[in-house]
Amino acid sequence: MKSNTNTSNPYGRSDLHTIARWIPDGSRVLDLGCGNGDFLKTLKQEKQVTGYGIELDAEKIANCVASGVNVIQTNLDQGLADFDSNSFDFVVLSLTLQAVHRPRLLLQEMLRVGQHGIVTFPNFAHWRNRLQIALGGQMPVSKQLPHKWYNTPNIHLCTIKDFKVLCEELGIKVDTFAALNSNDADSAPISILPNLLGEIALTKFSRKT
Amino acid sequence: MTQSAQQPLSSTLGIVTPQTARFSKPLKLESGDVLDSYELVYETYGELNAARSNGILLCHALTGDHHAAGLHSDDPKTAGWWDQIVGPGKPIDTNKFFVVSPNNLGGCSGSAGPTSINPQTGKVYGPDFPFVTVNDFVESQRRLADTLEISQWAAVIGGSLGGMQVLEWSITHPERLRHAIVIAAAAKLSAQNIAFNEVARQAIRTDPDYCDGRYFEQDKVPHRGLRVARMVGHITYLSDDKMASKFGRNLRDKTQLDYRFDTEFEVESYLRYQGDQFINRFDANTYLLMTKALDYFDPAAKTNDDLNQALAVAKAKFLVISFSSDWRFPVERSREIVRALQNNSLDVSYAEIESPHGHDSFLLDVPDYVRVLSAYIDRVASEAETISP
Numbered sequence: 346m347k348s349n350t351n352t353s354n355p356y357g358r359s360d361l362h363t364i365a366r367w368i369p370d371g372s373r374v375l376d377l378g379c380g381n382g383d384f385l386k387t388l389k390q391e392k393q394v395t396g397y398g399i400e401l402d403a404e405k406i407a408n409c410v411a412s413g414v415n416v417i418q419t420n421l422d423q424g425l426a427d428f429d430s431n432s433f434d435f436v437v438l439s440l441t442l443q444a445v446h447r448p449r450l451l452l453q454e455m456l457r458v459g460q461h462g463i464v465t466f467p468n469f470a471h472w473r474n475r476l477q478i479a480l481g482g483q484m485p486v487s488k489q490l491p492h493k494w495y496n497t498p499n500i501h502l503c504t505i506k507d508f509k510v511l512c513e514e515l516g517i518k519v520d521t522f523a524a525l526n527s528n529d530a531d532s533a534p535i536s537i538l539p540n541l542l543g544e545i546a547l548t549k550f551s552r553k554t
Numbered sequence: 555m556t557q558s559a560q561q562p563l564s565s566t567l568g569i570v571t572p573q574t575a576r577f578s579k580p581l582k583l584e585s586g587d588v589l590d591s592y593e594l595v596y597e598t599y600g601e602l603n604a605a606r607s608n609g610i611l612l613c614h615a616l617t618g619d620h621h622a623a624g625l626h627s628d629d630p631k632t633a634g635w636w637d638q639i640v641g642p643g644k645p646i647d648t649n650k651f652f653v654v655s656p657n658n659l660g661g662c663s664g665s666a667g668p669t670s671i672n673p674q675t676g677k678v679y680g681p682d683f684p685f686v687t688v689n690d691f692v693e694s695q696r697r698l699a700d701t702l703e704i705s706q707w708a709a710v711i712g713g714s715l716g717g718m719q720v721l722e723w724s725i726t727h728p729e730r731l732r733h734a735i736v737i738a739a740a741a742k743l744s745a746q747n748i749a750f751n752e753v754a755r756q757a758i759r760t761d762p763d764y765c766d767g768r769y770f771e772q773d774k775v776p777h778r779g780l781r782v783a784r785m786v787g788h789i790t791y792l793s794d795d796k797m798a799s800k801f802g803r804n805l806r807d808k809t810q811l812d813y814r815f816d817t818e819f820e821v822e823s824y825l826r827y828q829g830d831q832f833i834n835r836f837d838a839n840t841y842l843l844m845t846k847a848l849d850y851f852d853p854a855a856k857t858n859d860d861l862n863q864a865l866a867v868a869k870a871k872f873l874v875i876s877f878s879s880d881w882r883f884p885v886e887r888s889r890e891i892v893r894a895l896q897n898n899s900l901d902v903s904y905a906e907i908e909s910p911h912g913h914d915s916f917l918l919d920v921p922d923y924v925r926v927l928s929a930y931i932d933r934v935a936s937e938a939e940t941i942s943p
Contacts, residue, residue, distance in 0.1 A: 373899070395899065397896065397902075403905070403907070403908070403922040403925070403926070404922075404925070406903070406905050406926055407905075407922070407925045407926045407929045408929075409903065410873070410903050410905075410926055410929040410930050410933070411929040411932065411933070413933055414903075415901050415902055415903050416903050416904070417892060417896075417902070417903070417904045418904055418905050418906045427889055427892070427893050427896075428893075428896065429893075429896075429897055432896070432897065
């Protein structure tokens with residue numbers, strides 16, 4: 346299905362629009378690294394979800410509060426200890442996995458706290474990244490990864506293949522998977538060679554039963 | 555400090571006048587005692603709107619009072635304790651809200667308390683004033699709300715002991731507030747908190763001038779005990795780092811040690827000054843009662859120590875704020891509250907403010923704190939406008 350058949354995208358970014366489709370109306374959602382709360386605010390309006398955002402930055406917290414989004418100031422690197430097991434339907438981590446100190450632990454925590462996890466991350470195996478290393482001999486710099494190697498907050502970059510291997514190792518079942526070649530509002534999903542052609546990976550997963 | 559820095563020129567509210575509400579219906583207290591009649595002194599700022607939907611109740615902390623903002627005509631140099639937050643155009647904007655700020659029952663600033671006259675004897679209550687709890691404060695405030703014909707507060711707001719009152723409101727009168735703003739508080743005191751309070755109480759009660767609480771009758775005041783109690787309190791309101799940066803090991807008006815018990819270090823001078831200021835404005839019996847009210851507060855005690863269950867009845871939307879360097883009511887205590895609210899699927903936002911000022915931060919102009927508080931209260935204001943009479 347092509348996303349350009351949709352007339353409008355209230356989420357602005359195509360990655361958010363895609364994962365919003367995976368979240369049923371009325372779900373209870375925890376959004377990790379919720380920024381200014383825009384995604385949750387739109388989810389609330391469009392899908393009547395309830396839940397909380399997690400953010401660390403004081404200014405973004407105030408912005409969430411100003412938007413009427415419930416936000417809890419927490420450092421994701423300290424885990425989700427303040428949340429009870431099974432207290433959410435969905436725990437969302439959007440373009441943040443690569444910046445956390447212990448991504449493996451956080452994935453496990455997401456599935457302790459939530460029924461389903463949704464993670465989106467920049468695919469390091471995207472062909473442009475590969476070219477920059479293979480031909481240019483330098484660490485890739487792109488729209489998704491705009492920093493230089495020495496100042497990047499992205500300390501745990503991975504490829505789609507790497508992520509799937511880790512899920513297997515952790516006993517995580519990947520329910521749905523998508524790749525996009527950008528997060529522009531009208532970007533279409535990629536069905537062939539996602540680990541080469543996809544710049545952003547999106548996945549919904551749950552515990553193996 | 556320069557003379558001009560002491561002038562609270564920031565107070566834009568101008569002169570405010572306390573009012574007194576008299577209640578003649580007996581109030582059964584949590585302890586089982588009954589107050590046959592009592593008075594509450596309070597201030598109001600701003601105007602109640604036609605829908606009576608813009609009322610904000612301010613709950614004060616241990617040694618606070620009803621004078622939260624503006625100036626008193628007999629003391630035009632001292633602004634209320636939250637003057638930087640409450641006033642026209644300020645975060646709690648008195649152009650939008652009708653703010654009610656009572657002195658707690660049992661207080662010493664005009665509400666019925668140990669320094670007021672016992673109508674049954676015609677004498678000062680002194681130590682005979684009954685024990686009061688946070689629940690009793692809230693019950694008396696609920697009656698004040700009835701008197702003012704405010705059926706639902708737009709928000710109830712308080713820090714420290716005031717934050718406990720906000721929690722209690724949300725549990726005992728869930729329908730009567732739309733928003734609960736709980737700042738630098740806890741759902742109960744820790745053993746360490748109670749221990750500090752007990753040191754303060756012992757300092758007062760072992761002062762020879764305490765006279766078993768009947769010091770007024772003997773024309774005495776337990777100044778020394780009250781002073782030490784305040785000094786202990788002040789240590790716990792500041793952080794170690796703040797004390798280090800404010801005083802360090804600096805000497806007071808001297809360049810070398812004299813090997814005497816006079817004030818030698820700056821920090822000693824500071825504590826003595828704070829103690830001396832306090833004895834002129836606060837009553838010893840009241841201090842004893844208020845610290846006990848802190849110690850007794852534990853809403854979860856009624857629900858098998860389960861705070862989730864205690865807050866299950868709450869309906870308000872919450873903003874919870876804590877401060878990184880507050881070791882009197884550390885951030886973990888606020889997180890417990892937030893967690894219980896989340897577990898009840900209540901609307902809650904939580905900000906953990908980076909501040910070096912310890913527990914006292916809630917009274918100070920910490921930018922991140924004021925920003926999040928303002929953002930929240932702005933929404934409370936817009937919502938209050940949409941409620942029809």
